[in-house]
């Protein structure tokens with residue numbers, strides 16, 4: 124038994140079945156989001172995930188460039 128986990132289009136984390144959002148653009152592109160936070164950042168605020176701090180933190184895990192604290 125295998126379950127295909129979809130990846131969030133914004134933060135890249137895996138989405139469990141029955142969770143998250145599916146967003147279909149006018150051109151037919153299907154995007155999956157793990158949370159409304161990711162969906163709003165992408166759709167409403169039009170942010171680039173590469174430029175968002177908390178996305179980079181999630182992707183890198185413990186290895187984060189801090190502010191020098």
Ligand SMILES: [Zn+2]
Pocket residue numbers: 131132133134135136156157158161
């Ligand atoms: Zn996400």
